Amino acid sequence: MQAPFERIVQDYGLNVLRVCRALLDEHRAQDAWSETFLAALKAYPQLPEEANVLAWLVRIARNKAIDELRKHKPEILIDQDMDGPGSGMNRPDLQLENLQLWHEVNQLPGKQRQVVAYRYLGGMSYAQIAEILSGSEAAARRAGADGIKNLRARLADQELWREQP
Amino acid sequence: MNEKNYRPQATAAEMQALDALHGQLVERARAFELVDVAYRVVDSPVGSLLLASTDAGLVRVAFESEGHDRILELLSEKLSPRILRDKTSLDGTARQLDEYFAGTRHSFELPVDLQLSTEFRRxxxxxxxxxxYGQTRSYAQLAQQIGKPKAVRAVGSACATNPIPIVLPCHRVLRTDGSLGGYLGGLQAKTELLKLENPDFAGSAATLF
Known part of the structure; x- marks a missing residue:
C-alpha cells in the first residue's frame, strides 16, 4: 500500500525545504520545492514500495536545484561551485529565525555544503549521500564532519550564537 | 550514528512558508491534472467529516469514528495514491452540508462517484x-422499491457500505419494526440526523430498552 501523497508532503516537506534553502537563495528555493513535489507527484504511483521516500525526494530536489541554477545563472553549477560564497540568502527582509544558520550553511565550500544539507537538513544517511554525489561513504562522512566543524567555528564568532550565561 | 530519517521540527516561519507552498503545489498539480483524489475535513454537528472527491464527483464522506487516516489509506489503495488535501475544491460540497445541518437544505445537488461500490450496491x-427529507423506509421496503423484495439482507449491506453517507441518506432506512438498525457513523449520529430532519422522531428511545 502506498501512503496518500499528502502524507509524503506533510512528512518530508520540511526536509526538502531545508535542502533547497541550503542549496539556493530563497526565491529559487521555493521554486525548487514546488518543482520537486510536482515531479514527485507525477512519478509517485510508479515508486517501488520499498523505496526510501526521503532519499528519492532529496535526489529530485538536488536535480531541481541544479535546474534552477542553470535557468537563472548559467555560470554557477553546484558541483563546480566549490569555494565561492553561496548564491544568496542575503535578503534582509526575510524574517527567518534560522536565517543566520542557512546563511552559514550556504557559505560552506561546495561539497561540505551539500553533505551538510543532505545529512542534517534532508536527513539522509551517508550511504545515500555517497550514492547521490558519486563518492564513497567515508568521503561523505569526512565532508560532513568538516562542514559541521566549519559551521561551529563560524557561528562561534558571532555574538548571536553565543550561549546564554 | 543514527541512520534513520531525521524528522526536524519546523519553526513558525517554516510552517508558514510550507503552508503557502502547499497551496501553490495543489494549484499547479490541478493544472497538470495530477490530483486524482482531493479531500478536506469539515466540522459538523455529528463530528468532523472527511470529504473526498474525484473528477467525477464526491466519492467518500467519512465520519471521524471511521478514522480519517485509515480512509485516506483505503482511497490511496483503491483509487490512486495521488491524493492531496485541497481547501477549495470541495467548497460547494461543504456549503451544501452546512445548509443541510442548518436545516435550510433538504436535498443535495452534487455529482457523486460510486466507483467504490459494486453494481448492486450502487x-x-x-x-x-x-x-x-424527514421520511424513513424499512430495509424491506427499499428492497421492494428496487424490484428485489427478497434481497433485504443485501440491501442492508448496501446501506451499511454506503460510501457517501448524509448526502446519500442511508440514515433514513430503519428496520421494519422501526428500530434503528446500524450506522457507520454510530447510532447516535443516525438519531441526530433523523431528529434534525424530523424533531418528532423518537425511534432511538424505543430501541434503547
Missing part, C-alpha cells in the same frame, strides 16, 4: 437519494 445507494 443501485441501492442511488435509490437512497429518492427517500425524501
Amino acid at each position: 443501485q441501492v445507494q442511488l435509490e437512497l437519494g429518492h427517500i425524501e
Whole structure:
C-alpha cells in the first residue's frame, strides 16, 4: 500500500525545504520545492514500495536545484561551485529565525555544503549521500564532519550564537 | 550514528512558508491534472467529516469514528495514491452540508462517484437519494422499491457500505419494526440526523430498552 501523497508532503516537506534553502537563495528555493513535489507527484504511483521516500525526494530536489541554477545563472553549477560564497540568502527582509544558520550553511565550500544539507537538513544517511554525489561513504562522512566543524567555528564568532550565561 | 530519517521540527516561519507552498503545489498539480483524489475535513454537528472527491464527483464522506487516516489509506489503495488535501475544491460540497445541518437544505445537488461500490450496491445507494427529507423506509421496503423484495439482507449491506453517507441518506432506512438498525457513523449520529430532519422522531428511545 502506498501512503496518500499528502502524507509524503506533510512528512518530508520540511526536509526538502531545508535542502533547497541550503542549496539556493530563497526565491529559487521555493521554486525548487514546488518543482520537486510536482515531479514527485507525477512519478509517485510508479515508486517501488520499498523505496526510501526521503532519499528519492532529496535526489529530485538536488536535480531541481541544479535546474534552477542553470535557468537563472548559467555560470554557477553546484558541483563546480566549490569555494565561492553561496548564491544568496542575503535578503534582509526575510524574517527567518534560522536565517543566520542557512546563511552559514550556504557559505560552506561546495561539497561540505551539500553533505551538510543532505545529512542534517534532508536527513539522509551517508550511504545515500555517497550514492547521490558519486563518492564513497567515508568521503561523505569526512565532508560532513568538516562542514559541521566549519559551521561551529563560524557561528562561534558571532555574538548571536553565543550561549546564554 | 543514527541512520534513520531525521524528522526536524519546523519553526513558525517554516510552517508558514510550507503552508503557502502547499497551496501553490495543489494549484499547479490541478493544472497538470495530477490530483486524482482531493479531500478536506469539515466540522459538523455529528463530528468532523472527511470529504473526498474525484473528477467525477464526491466519492467518500467519512465520519471521524471511521478514522480519517485509515480512509485516506483505503482511497490511496483503491483509487490512486495521488491524493492531496485541497481547501477549495470541495467548497460547494461543504456549503451544501452546512445548509443541510442548518436545516435550510433538504436535498443535495452534487455529482457523486460510486466507483467504490459494486453494481448492486450502487443501485441501492442511488435509490437512497429518492427517500425524501424527514421520511424513513424499512430495509424491506427499499428492497421492494428496487424490484428485489427478497434481497433485504443485501440491501442492508448496501446501506451499511454506503460510501457517501448524509448526502446519500442511508440514515433514513430503519428496520421494519422501526428500530434503528446500524450506522457507520454510530447510532447516535443516525438519531441526530433523523431528529434534525424530523424533531418528532423518537425511534432511538424505543430501541434503547
